[in-house]
Amino acid sequence: MENSSSFLPSASTINMKNERRGKSKSLKTSKTSVVMAFFSCFAWLYVAGRLWQDAENRMVLNSLLQKNSGKPPKVLAVEDKLMILGCKDLAKRIVEVEMDLTLARSQEYLKRQSQQNVSGQKKLLAVIGVYTGFGSRLRRNVFRGSWMPKGDALRKLEEKGVVIRFVIGRSANRGDSLDRNIDEENRMMKDFLILDGHEEAQEEFPKKAKFFFSAAVEVWDAEFYVKVDDEINLDLDGLIGVLESRRGQSGAYIGCMKSGDVINEVGKSWYEPEWWKFGDEKSYFRHAAGPLIILTKNLAQYININSASLQTYAHDDISVGSWMMGIQATYIDDNRFCCSSYKQDKVCSLA
Numbered sequence: 001m002e003n004s005s006s007f008l009p010s011a012s013t014i015n016m017k018n019e020r021r022g023k024s025k026s027l028k029t030s031k032t033s034v035v036m037a038f039f040s041c042f043a044w045l046y047v048a049g050r051l052w053q054d055a056e057n058r059m060v061l062n063s064l065l066q067k068n069s070g071k072p073p074k075v076l077a078v079e080d081k082l083m084i085l086g087c088k089d090l091a092k093r094i095v096e097v098e099m100d101l102t103l104a105r106s107q108e109y110l111k112r113q114s115q116q117n118v119s120g121q122k123k124l125l126a127v128i129g130v131y132t133g134f135g136s137r138l139r140r141n142v143f144r145g146s147w148m149p150k151g152d153a154l155r156k157l158e159e160k161g162v163v164i165r166f167v168i169g170r171s172a173n174r175g176d177s178l179d180r181n182i183d184e185e186n187r188m189m190k191d192f193l194i195l196d197g198h199e200e201a202q203e204e205f206p207k208k209a210k211f212f213f214s215a216a217v218e219v220w221d222a223e224f225y226v227k228v229d230d231e232i233n234l235d236l237d238g239l240i241g242v243l244e245s246r247r248g249q250s251g252a253y254i255g256c257m258k259s260g261d262v263i264n265e266v267g268k269s270w271y272e273p274e275w276w277k278f279g280d281e282k283s284y285f286r287h288a289a290g291p292l293i294i295l296t297k298n299l300a301q302y303i304n305i306n307s308a309s310l311q312t313y314a315h316d317d318i319s320v321g322s323w324m325m326g327i328q329a330t331y332i333d334d335n336r337f338c339c340s341s342y343k344q345d346k347v348c349s350l351a
Contacts, residue, residue, distance in 0.1 A: 123222065123223065124161045124223070125160075125162055125224065125243055126161070126163070126239075126243050127222045127224070127225050128163065128164045128228055128234075128239075129166075129227055130166050131227070131230055132168050132230050133200060134181070134182065134200060139351075140185075140230075147233055147235070148191075162236075166191055167192075167208070167227075168182060168193075168200055169211070170196055170198065171199075172199055195211040197211060198211040206312040206313060206316045207312050209319060210307045210310060213295065214300075214303060217303075223243070223248075224246075224297070225295050225296075225300045226293070227293045227320075228291070229291045230351070233351050235347040238346075238347035239347045242334070243294075250296055251298060251328070252332055253288065253294075253296075253329040253331050254294035254337070255288025255292055255294060255334070256333070256335060256341075257286055257287065258287065259285060260284050261283060262275045262283060264282060270315070271314065285322070286321070287320065287322075288317060289337075291339045292337045293320055299324070299329055302327060306323075
């Protein structure tokens, strides 16, 4: 019995443990109370600050209302309303004025007679530009031996009023062997019009017409400016005869006029990336077919002056046709310039 009683805690031990538990509980309760008091104080400060800010805002608004209470709202006069509407419509008016200016300038070109000859030189009948490329030397040699004169014969033709030049741009890598070969060929044959500002590349081809007509009208004073593809042969005498019969005609856009479907499928021949600009019917407007296009001097001048703003499309003949639409050019459809036809009296044929 004595041994078993030694394992039981005494009363004093139990009291000490109870005291420790009580102190621990009171300590935890005091920490919680402090935290809650801190958050309550913070919340009170936040609410007081917001109320003070709202009161200040109300005071400011009240003072503004008192200042403006005696001022009636401003009534816009008719002139003020028109001014506001005019400002809103300013961009549209600017566009309309620019369009009117372009039309006026183009009409001036069409009404104006050909300018007087520079330095008293005799006015030429025509400048004929034959499009060519870096890999077409063999074709050029064939032309020089067929319908296109060379050497002294070319000089004599110029004395009669007709200039013929192969038209080519520059290589993307300026000064490379392609450029050097063309320069050397030109030194020998003297029958090139080299467009230094034009890059001779497939994606740049539609812009070639702008560079050709602009350069030709600056270099030579002629009645007509003729663009010819190197894929056709010319009846040169027949072409000269047609142009002679139309001397003195201003604003003439001459060729084998056509229209056609706009190709909007990528990968197909004659694909037009901007097909959506041609309406729901997807049809091209009337234009002279690409192999042979003839413009009078004032139309070539118009292209030269406005070349920076003229839109180009995937094909050069479409591009030229779009430029002619806005200037009231005189369209002359002559089937003698339909190179792919089987007419006997035509002046061009596929090479």
